[in-house]
Amino acid sequence: MKLNNLKDPQQVVDYATAVKTGLGNNQGLFFPAKIPQLQNIDGLLAMPTLERNFHILKPLVHENIADDELRKIIAATYAFPSQLKTINQQTHCLELFHGPTLAFKDFGARFMANCLQHFAQQQSGQSEKITILTATSGDTGAAVAHAFHGLNNINVVILFPAGKISELQQKMFTTLSDNIRTVAIKGAFDDCQKLVKQCFDDRPLVQEVGLNSANSINVSRLFAQVCYYFDALAQLPIEQRSQAVVAVPSGNFGNLCAGIIAKTMGLPIKRFIASTNLNDTVPRYLQDGVWAPNKTVETLSNAMDVSKPNNWPRIEYLIESGQFDRELLTGLAVDESQTANTMQQLHQLGYISEPHAAVAYQGLQDSLTPDEVGVFLGTAHPAKFKSTVEDILKIELPLPPAIAACAQLPDLSKTIEPDYAALKQFLTA
Numbered sequence: 001m002k003l004n005n006l007k008d009p010q011q012v013v014d015y016a017t018a019v020k021t022g023l024g025n026n027q028g029l030f031f032p033a034k035i036p037q038l039q040n041i042d043g044l045l046a047m048p049t050l051e052r053n054f055h056i057l058k059p060l061v062h063e064n065i066a067d068d069e070l071r072k073i074i075a076a077t078y079a080f081p082s083q084l085k086t087i088n089q090q091t092h093c094l095e096l097f098h099g100p101t102l103a104f105k106d107f108g109a110r111f112m113a114n115c116l117q118h119f120a121q122q123q124s125g126q127s128e129k130i131t132i133l134t135a136t137s138g139d140t141g142a143a144v145a146h147a148f149h150g151l152n153n154i155n156v157v158i159l160f161p162a163g164k165i166s167e168l169q170q171k172m173f174t175t176l177s178d179n180i181r182t183v184a185i186k187g188a189f190d191d192c193q194k195l196v197k198q199c200f201d202d203r204p205l206v207q208e209v210g211l212n213s214a215n216s217i218n219v220s221r222l223f224a225q226v227c228y229y230f231d232a233l234a235q236l237p238i239e240q241r242s243q244a245v246v247a248v249p250s251g252n253f254g255n256l257c258a259g260i261i262a263k264t265m266g267l268p269i270k271r272f273i274a275s276t277n278l279n280d281t282v283p284r285y286l287q288d289g290v291w292a293p294n295k296t297v298e299t300l301s302n303a304m305d306v307s308k309p310n311n312w313p314r315i316e317y318l319i320e321s322g323q324f325d326r327e328l329l330t331g332l333a334v335d336e337s338q339t340a341n342t343m344q345q346l347h348q349l350g351y352i353s354e355p356h357a358a359v360a361y362q363g364l365q366d367s368l369t370p371d372e373v374g375v376f377l378g379t380a381h382p383a384k385f386k387s388t389v390e391d392i393l394k395i396e397l398p399l400p401p402a403i404a405a406c407a408q409l410p411d412l413s414k415t416i417e418p419d420y421a422a423l424k425q426f427l428t429a
Contacts (some may be wrong), residue, residue: 001014001015001019001032001036001059001060001062001063002014002032002033002155003015003018003030003031003032003033003219003382004030004031004032005024005025005026005028005029005053005316006024006028006029006030006031006293006313006317007024007025007026007027007028007029008024008025008026008028011024011025011028012155013030014063014064014127015061015063015064015065015219015220016119018030018062018218018219018220019112019115019116019212019218019219019220019286020116020119020120020130020212021212022200022211022212022213022215022217022218023197023200023213023217025413027200027201027347029217029311029313029314029315030219031061031317031413033286033321034264034321034323035203035261035264035318035323036059036060036245036274037227037265037266038056038059038077038265038266039266039289041266041267041268042062042238043069044056044230045230045233045234045241047270049078049227049231049234050071050074050078050082050253052207052230052234053074053078053227053230054067054074055203055220056226056227056230056265057070057074057166057223057226057227058070058222058377060223061223063250063359064119065115065118065358067325069118071072071148072114073111073114073115074100074120074246076110076114076184077107077110077111077114077224078100078107078173078227079085080098080100080106081098081231082094082095082096082098082107082228082231082232083095083098083193083235084231084232084235084236084375085339085351085378087349087351088349089254090368090370090373090374090375091361091368091373091375091376092232092235092236092354092373092374092375092376092387093357093361093375093376093377094185094228094231094232094375094376094377094378095377095378096377096378096379097378097379097381098226099143099154099174099285100146100175100402101139101143101145101146101402102380102381102384102400102402102403103138103139103143103380103384104139104225104255104377104379104380105139105140105142105143105144105221106143106146106147106269107110107224107227107228108143108216108220108222108224108225108254109140109143109144109146109147109148109214109217109220109221109223110143110147110224111220111223111224112147112213112218112220112221112255113144113147113148113151113154114216115220116130116154116212116220116338117151117154119220120153120376124309126428129153129209130154130155130207130210130212131154131155131156131157131211131212131427132144132148132154132157132212132213132214133157133159133196133199133211133212133213133427134154134157134158134159134196134197134214134215135158135159135160135192135193135196135215136158136159136160136165136189136192136381136425137160137161137164137165137189137192137251137302137303137304137305137306138144138166138169138172138250138303139166139169139379139380140142140158140214140216141158141160141165141169141170141172141173141174141182141214141383142169142172142173143165144156144158144173144214145158145172145173145176145180145182146172146173146176148178148179148180148214149176149178149179150178150179151179154179155179155181155209155429156179156180156181156214157182157183158173158180158181158182158183159182159183159185159192159195159196159423160182160183160184160185160189160192161184161185161187161188161189161191162184162185162186162187162194163184164188164189164298164302164305165302165303166302166372166384166385166386166388167386167387168383168384168385168386168399168403168407169303169384170411170413171362171403171406171407171409171411172384172402172403174411174412174413175406175409175410175411175412176412177412181414181415181425181426182412182413182414183413183414183415184413184414184415184416185415185416185417185418185420186385186416186417187418188296188305189296189305189306190296190306190307190308191350191418192418193215193306193308193310195417195418195420195423196213196215198420199423199424199427200213200426201213205424205427205428208428209427209428211427214253215252215254215266215310216253216254216255216257216310216311217254217310217311218226221254222254222257222258222311222314223258223261224258225254225255225258225259226229226258226259226261226265227247229258229259229262229263229267229269229386232244232246232375233267233268233269236373237366237377240373241268242268242270243270243371243372243373244268244269244270244296244372244373244374244375245269245270245271245272245273245364245367245368245372245373245374245375246259246269246271246272246273246374246375246376246377247272247273247275247361247363247364247374247375247377248272248273248274248275248276248360248376248377249276249301249302249356249357249359249360249376249379250275250276250281250282250304250309250310250379251301251303251305251306251309252306252310252311253274253282253309253310253311253312253315254310254311255377255379256274256311256315256355257311257314257315259272259274260315260318260324260329261318263324263328263411264318264323264324264404266296270328270372271328271329271330271332272328272329272330273329273331273332273360273363273364273367274286274329274330274332274363274429275332275334275359275360275362275363275376276304276331276332276333276334276359277299277300277301277304277305277333277334277335277336277355278297278298278299278333278335278336278337279294279297279299279304279305279306279307279327280294280333280346281293281294281307281308281309282331283307283331283332283333284331284333286329286331287331287332292324293307294307295307299336300336300339300385300388301339301342301355301356303379303380304356304358304359307409308322311429313314315329330367331359332362332366334358334359334362334363339355339358339360339362340392342358342359342361342362343355343358343389343392343393344392345359346361347393347395351366352382352389352393352395352397353378353382354378354380354381354382354384354385354388354389355378355385355388356379357376357377357379357392360376360377361376363375363376379401380403381400382397383397383398383399383400383403384403386399414426
């Protein structure tokens with residue numbers, strides 16, 4: 001399957017090139033012109049998870065990855081479950097935080113790392129030089145760092161907004177050393193994304209350090225996330241699947257894009273809700289048709305503090321090309337008091353949630369009809385936001401071993417201004 005550059009129609013590449021390149025010409029995103037259709041969805045949903053994921057991913061990557069290698073990559077990627085947890089008779093949370101860094105991004109980061117290592121080793125039988133440059137608003141950093149930590153000939157540089165992610169989120173990727181380097185940018189996440197794009201526009205730099213990105217701009221991340229939407233419906237009773245409404249906590253919009261790809265492939269999700277915090281560019285756009293990003297504001301759901309979501313052009317393309325019905329997507333912005341109140345409501349129902357999942361749950365509360373079944377995505381373990389959860393719910397939250405192990409380690413990150421020259425010097429040092 002070929003992938004087009006959404007900003008440069010003349011640039012058409014295969015999956016391997018898209019994964020190794022990250023961004024296309026003119027900072028364009030790679031994306032399939034036509035999403036493949038899957039047959040016998042009921043049969044797929046009845047399969048064991050790894051076998052189902054093979055059939056989902058094969059039409060997306062088969063030109064570059066042989067079946068036996070794809071099965072190995074899938075086994076290494078999906079070594080932990082996505083679990084549908086019932087909240088009440090009508091509502092369920094798809095928990096995506098049972099991986100090594102306790103966040104949904106473990107799926108995409110591990111899939112990309114396994115694919116990239118496979119492609120690098122195919123290059124004349126030797127691993128070529130690769131530098132992964134990525135920006136994180138919270139969970140991407142840890143997922144990418146742990147997925148690539150210790151891989152030969154792959155260096156990783158992670159940018160994050162200084163002082164704007166939780167301390168425990170930060171410790172999970174700034175304490176590793178070896179081939180992982182981390183940079184605190186004195187600015188917002190949007191400043192980090194801007195710096196990443198500037199680096200990819202510098203073609204000599206791209207060639208010099210073998211630049212690639214592990215953000216959700218890399219299409220491998222999206223493809224990996226498609227699979228757990230199938231997991232969600234597979235865990236629902238058959239008679240409820242066609243009435244499933246999925247609410248996605250949305251920041252950079254890669255997660256929602258993956259869900260829409262799943263729907264386009266044939267998964268019978270009824271509709272989607274894009275739930276954001278006060279950084280509400282997309283909900284406003286869906287309502288009035290005007291793309292007008294405001295200045296990014298800090299919120300309780302900090303991983304969604306994004307005003308200019310990079311993945312929106314992919315969703316826009318699926319709508320404009322007629323592959324996805326715009327009427328099946330609604331947007332909702334949730335303010336800070338609503339987020340806290342919703343966390344308390346969930347706690348009263350016996351479920352401990354962190355702010356991002358609460359934002360998604362609120363999306364269901366605002367629009368779910370009596371004949372529908374709601375699924376909201378739990379994207380991170382509540383302990384990653386320990387102080388916030390404890391303050392709002394008035395409880396004491398124990399640290400899982402994965403977080404406790406790094407909580408006392410020294411932070412190894414370097415702090416710089418949001419200045420391209422300073423970042424370039426750091427990358428080439």
